Amino acid sequence: MEVDPRIKKIVENVEKVILGKRETILLSLVPLIAEGHLIYIDIPGVGKTTLGESIARSIDAQTSRIQFTADLLPTDIIGITIFNKETNTFEFRKGPIFANIVIGDEINRAPPKTQSALLEGMSERTVSVENKRYLLPNPFMVIATENPVEFAGTYPLPESELDRFMISLEVGYPEPGTEIKILQNGNKLEAKDLGTVLHLNELTQIINEAKEVFIEGSVLNYLYEIVKKTRTSKFIKLGLSTRGAIDFVKAVKAYAKIMNRNFVIPEDVKKLAKPVLKHRLIFNEYEEKFKDEIIENIVFETQVPI
Template sequence: MTTLTSSDDESQTDESEVLTTDESALHADSFDGIADAVESAVVGKRSVVRLALVAMLAGGHLLLEDVPGVGKTTLARAIASCVRGDVGRIQFTPDLLPSDVTGVTVFNQGTREFDFHPGPVFSNIVIADEINRASPKTQSALLEVMEEQAVTVDGVRHAVASPFLVVATQNPVEMDGTYRLPEAQLDRFLMRLSLGHADPTSELAIIRGNRLTTPEDVPARTDPEGMDEIAAASRRVHVEDSLYEYVVRIATATRSHPELTVGLSTRATVAMANVMRVQALSVGRSFVTPDDVKDLVLPVWAHRLILSPEASVGGRSGADILQELLRTVPAPQPRLSQAAGG
């Protein structure tokens, strides 16, 4: 099979563990089948559906920033149905308590012991609706579980389900009663996506009742174990050192950029390393290319950047700065060669 190597850089991946072409194609077919099933309920949003699935397989979480009524909840429920997962929904409000998210320990009079009653986070897909309406204290209840897939209540650690995906929604328009998401929480979202309004053709199909299925009726194409299998295969995707260095060069440039007060963290670079493997596997490749990084830079990194006051007033965005860095930071020019495992 063909994979990417460089005359100067050696991959740190054991070539005997690199996916074969047939394995890559098989997993890509499975990915396409899942995406097709989800898109039967989320019409005309192929690219967003695929990115959402990539995030889930990479062990990350989604922040859907969009106006109400464009299908954010439908997307989450459709993914859950397709992978035979269960859904927990949390409607974030100013009076929501951390225990309403994680669960609570209650004394059982019959057994004379404390019983743990799990909260909505103990689901495969957790919909955190209007997350920026809750207080910072309640929002912080998600920090541990999003990073470690476990919650600690009264000193006892409880693991959540696998696969685990938080799909949080927020309205991009400033409204009364909202709180700004802390930087630490934004950094825990693997991607920020926007569904946007349906195109006229898709919207006509929806209002005519031609949508193929409801989210709950999306056909199951895999199960949590199958998702874990694809995720494990992605970790065998070949990445050459020059691509890791490319990721670090872009991240380093953000940390000294004059228009940014907070650049990309190490968590952000690790996230990119994970997600670019899944992205390559989703299209049937057993190796990562520079284009995989470029395609993922905005959804994976733009929301993590904190602009200086002057840049914000000037109407700049994190996406603007990243696009400029993609033009100025040189991408590696690897050459194709034969690698073991084909």
């Protein structure tokens, strides 16, 4: 089935910068449509931040970027209260979290106290400052990047934070033919060169349509069987949380919408299983390097509804 024409405009726009990664781009749009958050966990230099920025620039929405560093403070994300001499009152100056799409680059370079500044906003779409709650823009999405192989000057993301990301993705190296093309032509276009192709009201409409996507009882049971098996697997110390299961349902409905369907099929569940599960599960010590295979086996061993 063809991709929803409105979504296709974003995909084709991003592909002007990110070559040969259509499936990754489509999966990156799932949390955007499902009102979730996205984290890219991959090695440096494969286009994680560029992909996130390209998606953000494709939409006529307010965006911001935060470069996470060791000296970044929570107020650098949320904002700060200052005294206005002219009005003789304290005023709250909003930080970069007050945007529709917030790109958090190298999120694991900031200490836990700073990382925690994102948690309330990611789960409740609000920010609390000095006993006052401020609403974040709607829609609101965090796109974060993390380098999993560099440990100097980094802090591990706590499970409670990882659980707030709807899906995690790896960008990976381009296919050899695509990479040669990149090397031959260089970067003709960058994310900053892209124009918007989708208005915010169109995005809101797609989000509302995704909520109405139908998931038939047998398909929902199929998804839930996968969830249960993560909680009983001998290879997994901590299975999928209830929040994770809710995100799983939202993600498959959003993916169905992206694929221009108003109903979920079992293939949607298979496609989203690894992106939803991988970063949330805590594996036994010696099984950590077999994450992909363990999740694939759980899905393979779960009976698909006819």
